[in-house]
Amino acid sequence: MTAEGERWLPPPDMSLGRRAWLRQNLFNSWWSSVVTVALGALLLWATVRIGAWAISEARWGVVTANLRLFLVGLYPADQVWRVWLGLTGLSVLGGVAAAVYRGGAVRTLAFWLAASQVLLAGLAAVSELGLVAALALLLNVGATWAAWAAARRLPIAGRALAAAWLVYLVLALILLAGVGGPLPVVGTNVWGGLLLTFLLAVAGIILSFPIGVLLALGRRSDLPAVRVFSTAFIEVVRGVPLVTILFMAAIMLPLFLPGEIRVEHVIRATAGITLFSAAYVAENVRGGLQAIPSGQYEAAHAIGLNAVQTNLHIILPQALRSVIPANVGLFISLLKDTTLVTIGAGLLEILGIGRAVLAQPEWFGAQMEVYLFIAAVFFVLSYTLSQASYRLEAALGVGKR
């Protein structure tokens, strides 16, 4: 077959360099050049306008003057060191974990924990919290690095580290809540700001994941009672808005409990968030379970594994790996949903604090500044989560196998 020369496609343009890239992507025809110039001008104009506002007009004092409120809410000022100490523990353990778990996910989390503490230290230095708080935050960053450097040279077993995390969680909660004596009790009703947002999100993520996995297995179970219950739970919870669940937990619950029993609002909100996202985790995981070919089950049976062993060693590792992106998306949305706990319970997470701060006579009309700051905080948290998930996917070879 003799193809004529003019029917052939021209060879791909392999020219390299910045200029070639520009010509290829932005100026490859006259109309594309027009669009590029127009959009570029628009972008420049918007940047200049926003930049000018942010530098000259914006009253960022609303953030720096109230930084403690934004960070820890009504947590007593003379006890805030306990929050910093808890953060130090997290930093140290984060550093150790980054060294022990070689996968990039934990290292990314530890890196962002350190990086956001550097940002926060910068903010704290110019705020009401002052240089001492800024130094404490920078020391935490140093602690993360030191722990990482030390742990790399030490043989630390994964199991020991997992146990350390468990101990840390318990100790941190005791540290924050207090037991009396030198560590006075600080009621959860005064926990607030970023501290509360963070705790609600972490508790929600840690608790909803196992419940969700169990529900997913339950929905595919051969036992009718378990299957019906799991299905009913998932469908009921998914059929109701989160706001409704939180409202029920915050306001309706006491109507059904004896008068003397008062469940802390933070616990009710955590339970509401956990149950809500467990239903979604369950459906994500079920998607992963359905993607596992039945040959896997048969093979497991053939080598004599029972149902628990099959699930633990064969099915779940594959199923959970494939639903990481969906679950992380869910957890990011859970993080942002924590702002709904103000409803009914009146818990002052970072957005609720923003609202109370905006009513200060000194800062009328500073909505833009406050909401931009809160948006930035949520962006850092969400971006950290999504970066860690990419690393986790890469480490586990999602989409490669």
Added chain:
Amino acid sequence: MTRPARLIPMLVAVAILAVACETTDPSPTATQTTTGPTDGLLSTIQDRGNLVCGVNGGLPGFSFLEQGTGAWSGFDVDFCRAIAAAVFGDADAVEYRALSADDRGPALQAREIDVLIRNTTWTVSRDGQWGNFGPTTFYDGQGMMVTAASGATSLEDLAGATICVQSGTTTELNLTDQMRALGVNFEPQVFGDIDATYDAYSQGRCDAVTSDRSQLVARRTTFTNPNEHLLLDVVMSKEPLGPVAPLGDDGWFGVVKWVVFATFEAEEKGVTSQNVTQMRDTNEDPVVRRLLGAEGELGALLGLENDWVVDVISAVGNYAEIYDRNLGPNTPFNLDRGPNRQWTDGGLLYAPPYR
């Protein structure tokens, strides 16, 4: 696929679901059974050791987190503190709960809060369903702010004008009612958010903005040129704002009521946070002596210490002190007391005799 061991968390979840399902039952809860004086809300609160007070949580001058100390502050907050001072002798023994307009009624009905002090207008439907309204602490009314440039001096002058108003409020309904009664045509510019409403007005998108008078005055202080805006001399609605106690507990309602009255009475008798202990010890006026517990056993009738008023007044001051601290001339609001004067000055504050 599921083993018995797996069942345990499942069963826990069943139990939780059962509770969750039950909570969806819309059983009428507004009318709770009346509790006796021994196991009333007052003793529950005393046992618990703090007062749970429902506030707005984001209303300038009334409840907000103070810059610097980070503590709750404001006109409504001071009345929470006054009640705590009466019950515990400690104005700081308060747990605040920031409630939205929609949450406040159910929170009262479920007794999630002991008292609601959240710029809540006293209406008959709320009185019947939410709780018992104590004495009005702040008489507000809907007003109208216009730009000086518009030259309007009355509602009739606003014919054809654009008026900014927040949607879904009684404010919006009052506006429509009033203008229809007057036969004035206008163009409403409706916003879902109160901040958006004022932003639009200050950017000149409306000729007028309507809201509670206290709010209009407060917001005017934030405009770049406050003098270019004026309040019309009209009051379009009655907005009596006061504390609300849960239904079905007369003893506790009495405490809430008399704490507010005590601040009125103290102002009338010239008792202030500065001179309260001195007046208790030296004043000869039997009315003052009874009020401050130097004479009689009136505190016991409410289930309080005999000198509870001393605790209240030394903690938050009398009504005038509370008003001036939060809304008075030395605040950005500089709000005229208007109807919130003593009855002896032609206002509406009138405390029944404390005897």
